[in-house]
Amino acid sequence: MRLKDERWALLAPLLNLPEKKTKRGRPRRDDRALLEGILWVLRTGTQWDKLPREAFPPKSTCFARFKEWNDRNVFPEVLGQLYDLLEDRELLDLREANTLGTFSAANKGARTSAQPKKGKGTKIMLMVDARGTPLAVHRCSASPAEVKLVHDTLEASFGFNSPQRLIGDKAYDSDGLDAELSELGIQMIAPNRKNRKHKTQDGRSLRRSKRRWHVERTIAWLQSFRRVRTRDEHKAQHFLSFVQLACILILLRRISG
Helix, strand or coil, rough: CCCHHHHHHHHHHHHHCCCCCCCCCCCCCCCCHHHHHHHHHHHCCHHHHHHHCCCCHHHHHHHHHHHHHHHCCCCHHHHHHHHHHHHHCCCCCCCEEEEEEEEEEEEECCCCCCCCCCEEEEEEEEEEECCCCCEEEEEECCCCHHHHHHHHHHHHHHCCCCCCEEEEEEEHCCHHHHHHHHHCEEEECCCCCCCCCCCCCHHHHHHHHHHHHHHHHHHHHHCCCCCHECCCCCCCCCCCHHHHHHHHHHHHHHHHH
């Protein structure tokens, strides 16, 4: 997967690349070429040893750079800086936020901590602004209900303040969650379940839930990256890094068009 020049120009300063050393030894591989190899794995979902040698650096070098950036927490830092850039350019709509979870099945060998009805896998919690721009992403075991993961998703934000309104589906209809978010100054908007005796939502606020297609579209964008759709990583942190890298590409697309 090739990066456009304008997107690399935005991304390169944020990667906090080390300065070139003057000592003797093997020169450092080109970071852009290595990143493009990593993005090829992210997009296609293939194994590292299937990386085309004629198009990208060796698989071991690409994986080593991916592991280096993962260990240095480069991807969360890049997300935070891209968020600041979006905010400076007034490209975010923070009047409301939408949240939704998605399931990534795990291939044999990937370490998981739960086996729900869909089989072994990992849950990804995503929060987006009113236009579908990613604001937060959280990885967890597949078994917890989404309503119990809202607080952790808020804490995993890229840098935004708490939204005034948070919109979810019926899975988020919970008095406990409403009270918890109310203390943070957030109004939870979610359709009431059919078995609820006392309704807590009115039709005016529920109109906002019709715009939840924004978060569903962003989930579809994430799942277009096959390494996110199916988890192959043995280490959970490596899988989260791929998810964060997919979010970085979405934010770059939002900035550069």
